[in-house]
Amino acid sequence: MTGLVELLSDYTVQNVAMGAxxxxxxxxxxxxFAVLRQQSLLGDTLAHAALPGVCIGFLIxxxxxxxxxxAGALGTSILAALFVLALTRRTRIKTDAGLGSALGLTFAAGVVLLTYIQGQSNASQGGLDTFLFGQAAATLRSDLWLMGGVTIAAVALVLGCWKQFKLVTFDPEFARAVGLPVALLETVLTAMIALAVVIGLQMVGVVLMTSMVIAPAVAARQWVKRLEHMVLLAVGVGIVSGLxxxxxxxxxxxxxxxxxxxxxxxxxxxVSxxxxxxRGVLWEQIRHWRDRRTIGQRQMLTTLYKLAAHHRDPDYPAETGMLDSFHGTRTQRALRQLQRRGLVEPVAHMPGEGRHWVLTEAGRREAERVLKTMTPEMA
Incomplete structure (x- = not known):
């Protein structure tokens, strides 16, 4: 605990932590909003498109x-987004191809500009390439004020247009029908994703920033269903990851x-x-296992019920081996589970034969209920 306090008392660590x-x-x-609108690749494109803006801002x-x-990074990111929109709406190029084209074009332009700047005699260009992967240790308090102002403006805009953004995200057709400017709202949301990319340039860099745009939202989506809860949890995940x-x-x-x-x-x-x-893989596997067990028990109940009905004997004893042959698998486990539920019970039959099973009264009622819920094809 003392070591953590000493660590947080360091000026550079404080700057990095607040930036995170x-x-x-x-x-x-x-x-x-990027994840729910299925625009994860857009974040990657805008992140790479920020590099030429970084260089242009430095040159200015x-x-x-x-x-x-x-400002330069935000400008080129927005231009890249508009380029993708124009390319996909005015040509037959699909969205993924348009995003890939914009990503490659803008990043190549950024690398060319970066190489040009590094070839100049300007001593200030030293370390400019750190914007590729970020250099959090170089964060200054003045940078934090700027990042904080941009973050507050972005959050305020989301809160102010919450209902509109929510409707456009989940049902753009209905939003258009009630008269909302869907194209404008989608453009604003895209610009805000570019804004998130710009905020993280100093901390994470161009190449890795797309992961920070997507990862907190993806993690939060696994735990909650409502957008409000998703946003709050994603903020928490982002803060914890940064710290x-x-x-x-x-x-x-x-x-x-x-x-x-x-x-x-x-x-x-x-982990999420x-x-x-x-939604978790582990819980899905548990549900799958339970469903398989339930289906096996239901099939066993209906088999015993149909055998009893066929022989016109409600207490007709079915031998384990015969049930194994009929189902093509070992049925001992399913029978034991049904026995624990009080739906079947073992009975003695002829000497030298295997164990036999009969339905209890509760088992017959359950089998009748199961058969009523089955379709004719299933039955």
Whole structure:
């Protein structure tokens, strides 16, 4: 505990931690809309499209001014999004192909500009390539004020247009029918995803930022069903991921903060996909196993009931081996489970034969109920 307090008292660690919190809030809120609108690849495209904007902002300012760099990155990201919209709406090119084209074009342009800048004699360009993977340790308090202002503006816009954004996300056709400017709202949402990318450039970088836009929302989606709860949980996941990555990076030398933040978010996603109730892989497997067991018991009940009806004997004893042959598998486990439920019971029959089973009164009622719910084909 003392070590953690000492760590947080460090000026650089404080800057990184606060930047991680701001990044978690922005990516959590805005990433939810990207995931629900099935625009995960759009986040990747906008993240790569920010690189030429970073270079343009540097060329305009002549130094690493975060205001100009963020403005340039936001501008080229929005232009990339508009390029994709125009390409997909005015041609026969599909959305995924349009996104791939924009990603490759803008990132190539960014690399060319970055190479050009590094070939100049301007000493301020040193370390500009760190925007590819982020350099959280270089975050200044002035950068935090800028990131905080942008984050507050983004969250305020989401809260102010919450109902409209929600309707456009889930039912754009109905939103268009009630007179909402769907195209404008979708453009604003896309621009806000670009805004989330811009906020994380210093912390995570161009290449990894798309993971921070998507991962918190994906993790939150596994646990909740309502958008309000999803946004709140995604913000929490984003903040925790940012803080964990920042603290590990500060504790261990020569470990980059950005990749650690992304790894922490990815770990939370993996745990969520595995363990989340209702959606988790583990719970799905448990449900599948229970369904198989239930189906096996229902089939056994109806088999015993039909045999008794065929022989016109409600207490007709069915031998285990015969049931195994009829179902093509061992039925002992299903019979034992039915016995524990009081639906069947073992009976003695002829000496030297295997164990026989008969339906109890409760078993007959259950079998009749099951048969009534089955379709004629199933029966």
């Amino acid at each position: 919190v701001l990044l978690g809030i922005a990516s959590g809120v805005l990433g939810c 300012a002549g130094t690493r001014d975060m205001g100009w760099i963020m 964990v990555g920042a603290l590990i990076s500060a504790s261990v030398q020569n470990l980059a903060t950005g990749p650690l933040v992304v790894l922490a978010a990815t770990a939370i996603v993996a 996909i595995l363990l989340a109730p209702g």
